Amino acid sequence: MANDSGSIPMYEMIFRTLRERITQHEYKAGDRVPSEKELCSEFGVSRITAKKALKLLADEQLIIRQPGRGSFVADANSLFMKPFDFQQPPGTPGKKQIIGLVITHFSDMYGTELIYGMEEASRDHDAFLVVRRSFGIPELEEKAIQQLLGIGVDGLIIFPAQGEYFSAEILKLVIQKFPFVMIDRYLKGIPASSVSTDNVQAAKEATRYLFGLGHRHIGFLAPPPANTTAIEERIDGIIEAHVEHNLLLNRELWMETITSTMPNVFDPQARIADVDRLVEHLQKYPQITALFAAEYDIALLVEEAAGQLGLRIPEDLSVICFDSPDPHEGCRMTHMRQNQFSIGKQAFENVLTMQGQEQPITRILLPAQFIPGRSTAQAQQE
Incomplete structure (x- = not known):
């Protein structure tokens, strides 16, 4: 299992993996979680590292450790919340924050x-x-x-x-x-x-990278900018990169109406509608050689739209975005990874x-x- 940040120890990475399995109900309340020996085999780590990962889970009250029997998932109602005294007002001496x-x-x-x-x-x-x-x-x-x-x-x-x-x-x-x-x-x-995140600099760096590959007709895909200053800042970064390179910015190539990836949109038809609009957009502006997606989920919409048009990624259309489930060099999606x-x-x-x-x-x-x-x-x- 690779370390995705270069600074997070392996026991922390194992803790996160097990914690996610619990929160995603892969391990349900009362289920036994892997033993130290099993974790050593799965993650290729020492017994000490596996023991520290299980200790973190126990400290977070996600598991209950029973000597001689193993470790078991605690009541799911305890996830994300530890018991505390609601009667103590903020600032009470000795009260944990x-x-x-x-x-x-x-x-x-x-x-x-x-x-x-x-x-x-x-x-x-x-x-x-x-x-x-x-x-x-x-x-x-x-x-x-x-x-x-x-x-x-x-x-x-x-x-x-x-x-x-x-x-x-x-x-x-x-x-x-x-x-x-x-x-x-x-x-x-x-x-x-x-x-x-320093969104201006991140977007500027990504745009410069596309410039370096010879792309000049770049579309930007995002939800309506009014919903978040992060999107506005990424737009500023793209604009600054164009100014620095004395290149004309054509915002007609942009599409800032993606809604299916927003957290308050639950209609599955919204995704279909976004893909259809992307198909129409790429047909209307065939000069586009690269698309900069504000989010990874929007980049997935691009893949679907490109597939419908028979466009190959990256041969016919380059795609870059923010974040990705695969954070390593050589991964499927070129991206700016936020810390x-x-x-x-x-x-x-x-x-x-x-x-x-x-x-x-x-x-x-x-x-x-x-x-x-x-x-x-x-x-x-x-």
Whole structure:
């Protein structure tokens, strides 16, 4: 099993793998999880490494270890939440800190690594993490914030449902100077700290790479930019790259109406509609030699549309995107890999530093890593 970050130890990687199997119900409550010996065989590690991975699972109350019998999955209701005293108000001496996370959604593609980073920080600081999803729906976001405040969290980490507008609950947090940090994006006009990827530089680097391959007619595919400042920043990076290379930017080649990948869209027909629109777009603009997808899931739509048109990737059409389930060089999709683990850990630690004292507003931008894959190639001669 490869280490996907170069800095995360193998016992942590095994812990994550087992944890995902539990949360995905591959191992159900009461099931026995692999023994130390079995983990050694599966992952090619020492007994000490396997033992540390199981200890992390036990520390997170995901498993119960029974001497002589093995380790068994704990009650699923304990996932993502440790028991704590709801009666103690924030700031009570001796009370372990509880940080709430409000996130639109999380999956293997984006979000899960954020939570892993927060969990590591919570273990380092002997604190707790409670998670609520909003699915990108502002009303659910407001309700989640209210619920977490109601149980007495000491701080909040918020992945905003929208980037252009902010909810009344977030505005209240600002007015009351309640400790909170935003991740992935920031809200314009709101004095709040945030941790995210340096989207401008990441998009600029990806565009420069396509330029280096000789691509000049590049389409950008994204959800409506108003939904997130991250998309707006990636657009800024693409524009800056064109300016630096004295190249004309033709935004007619862009398609910023992809909706099927948004967290609040559940209609399976939306994906079919997006693929149909992509097919029409590529037929309308046959000069396009490369597409830059704002998300991996959008890159998958491109593959489907290209297949319907008989276009080969990368011979006829290069594709680049943000993030991928395969983070290694030579993978299927060329992409900019966000350091989600560090973003999550940094956000959690920032909230903890805000306890009991007013901190200056900070905006932390972390670099993305360029991962070359098999989806990009030299542009064909025009």
